[in-house]
Amino acid sequence: QVQLVESGGGLVQAGGSLRLSCAASGRTLSNYGMGWFRQAPGKEREFVAAISWSGRSTAYADSVKGRFTVSRDNAKNTVYLQMNNLKPEDTAVYYCAARTGPNYSTVVNAYVYWGQGTQVTVSS
Numbered sequence: 001q002v003q004l005v006e007s008g009g010g011l012v013q014a015g016g017s018l019r020l021s022c023a024a025s026g027r028t029l030s031n032y033g034m035g036w037f038r039q040a041p042g043k044e045r046e047f048v049a050a051i052s053w054s055g056r057s058t059a060y061a062d063s064v065k066g067r068f069t070v071s072r073d074n075a076k077n078t079v080y081l082q083m084n085n086l087k088p089e090d091t092a093v094y095y096c097a098a099r100t101g102p103n104y105s106t107v108v109n110a111y112v113y114w115g116q117g118t119q120v121t122v123s124s
Helices: none
Strands: 003-007 010-013 018-025 032-039 046-051 058-060 068-073 078-083 092-100 118-123
Touching: 003 092, 018 032, 018 092, 018 118, 032 068, 032 078, 046 068, 046 078, 058 068, 078 092
Parallel strands: 010 118
Antiparallel strands: 003 018, 018 078, 032 046, 032 092, 046 058, 068 078, 092 118
16 A cells, blocks of 8 residues: 655746645555646546656656646655646646556556645746
């Protein structure tokens, strides 16, 4: 069993930056592909970014490409999402998720473990 806890969300003006962290306990994250997803009110949960167990492979949604960077520190059992040049449309609850196996996925249902989410609000 893996427990995931996100942190780092908050209120920021458009153009600002935030760094989300996802700390894991229960198992070492080095065995898991990791993903970040977000869900805005009234919308479905959507893929944001993902990273393989080694950190060598990453993927991003087109809407965040060039602005967001996903990374991981397996020694600290933590995954990060650096978010720059934030836009009001980035406002959502952000979730990290873990899937068994070394590879990542962009599909919500591919992930087994989920954090409770952290709110990101971007004002215009």
